[in-house]
Amino acid sequence: LCDPYKPVRSPTVSSRSTLLPADPLAMPLDDSTAERFDPMMLQMAQQVAAMADGENAINLMLDLYFGFLRRKTDFFSSPGQCKEAVLSAYQRQASIVERERKGKEQEASKRAAKAAATAAAAAERETAAAAARDVEDGARKSRVKQIELDRQMAQQKLAADGTPKIQEVTEDEAQEIGDATGNDAADIPEAEEEDGDALTPGTIMPNTGNGGEAEHYTWTQTLKDVDVRIRVPAGTSAKQISCVFKKGHLMFGVKGATPMIDADFYAEVQTEDCFWTLDDTTTVLLNLSKKSDMEWWSCVVRGDPEIDTKKVEPENSKLSDLDGDTRSTVEKMMYDQRQKQMGLPTSEE
Structure with a gap:
């Protein structure tokens, strides 16, 4: 709008009355207002950076800005106030930086304290869980030990063919027994009939999953599968596990230690x-697929405590999921089981 070849005298901006704010640390412009000038300042900063040619671009930009104030304003007409104004502007921004730094430190401290509290709570829970596992493992091992003792005692009471031993006594011995009990020999009751609800000697009652427990594991089963939960030392990784499945044998353990299981299925x-x-980190789950899905297992591997398979209770709700032949077989097994418990003939009998 003016002749580009005609010198134009720029107006001089006076800053004498506004060199210093009333409060040196009070922000003349808040960040939301100051951000409106960011595009212009960024454009200027990019141009200065492009012409810096190895020099410090920030110093160059400051020199450029103060040169602008020298050339176009009366900023330098009061040197003392100029210096105070510059220092006040610097101090305002520096105080913001310091306040943000302290805020970040406080936030980091809070996060660290929260993380420490979370870690302590997790450690406490893990300690409690480890103690509970120790109690559970100790109780299971005690039960398994007692089961083995009971099995051995029951085995001693069986004849070679597996039937209960019958001890014959003479008439004199029968009379002595009668005298000791206060009954006549003729009044000594005959052996009671086998209790259909009693467990098979040397076996234990199945758990709710139709399985049992051993020294290092617990197990459940269906007609098709066996699930074994084995306790391993806390912190064990997958790379440390050694497990070998053979059709008739299982070997399981932690590398570098004696196998926990090394026996025939x-x-x-x-x-x-x-x-x-x-x-x-404390439990390994084994899923075993039975070759025959027509029988219940009394144990996972030979030599471990056995359950009484006559006490197995399959879930009726799952019979509908079986095919016709399998369902008929399961229903026949359940019928025979109930008949045996009541001392009645099985379907074959």
């Missing part, structure tokens, strides 16, 4: 369908 398995997973 109760019955053969389909090795291609068997697998294990590290459930957590």
Whole structure:
């Protein structure tokens, strides 16, 4: 709008009355207002950076700005106030930086305290869980030990063919027994009939999953699968697990230690369908696929405590999921089981 070849005298901006705010640390402009000038300042900063040529671009930009104040304003007409104004502007921004730094430190301190509290709570929970595992493992091992003693005692009471031993006594011995009990020999009751609800000698009652427990593990089963939960030392990783499935044998343990299980299966398995997973850092889950899905296992491996398979209670709700032949077989097994418990003939009998 003016002749580009005609010199134009720029107006001089006076700053004498506004060199210093009433409060040196009070912000003349808040950040939201000052951000409106950011595009212009960024554009200027980019141009200065481009022409810096190895020099400090910030120093160059400050020199450029103060040169602008020298050339176009009366900023330098009061040197003392100029210096105070510059220092006040610097101090205002520096105080904001310091306040933000302290805020970040406080926030970091809060996060660290929260993380420490969370870690302490987790450690406390882990300690409690470890104590509970120790109690559970100790109780299970005690039960298994007692089961083995009971089995041995029951075995001693059986004849070679597995039937209860019958001890014959003479008439004189019978009379002595009668005298000791206060009864006549003729009044000594005959052996009671076998209790259909009694456990098979040397066996234990199945758990709710139709399985049992051993020194290092607990287990459950269906007609098709067996799930084994093995306790391992806390912190065990998957790379430390050693597990070998064979159709008639299982070897399981932690590398570098004596195997926890190294024995024959109760019955053969389909090795291609068997697998294990590290459930957590203290438990490994084994899934075994039975080769025959027409029988209940009394134990996982030979030599461990056996359950009484006559007491197995399959879930009726799952019978509908079976095919016709399998369902008929299961129903027949359940019927025979109930008949045996009541001392009545089985379907074959």
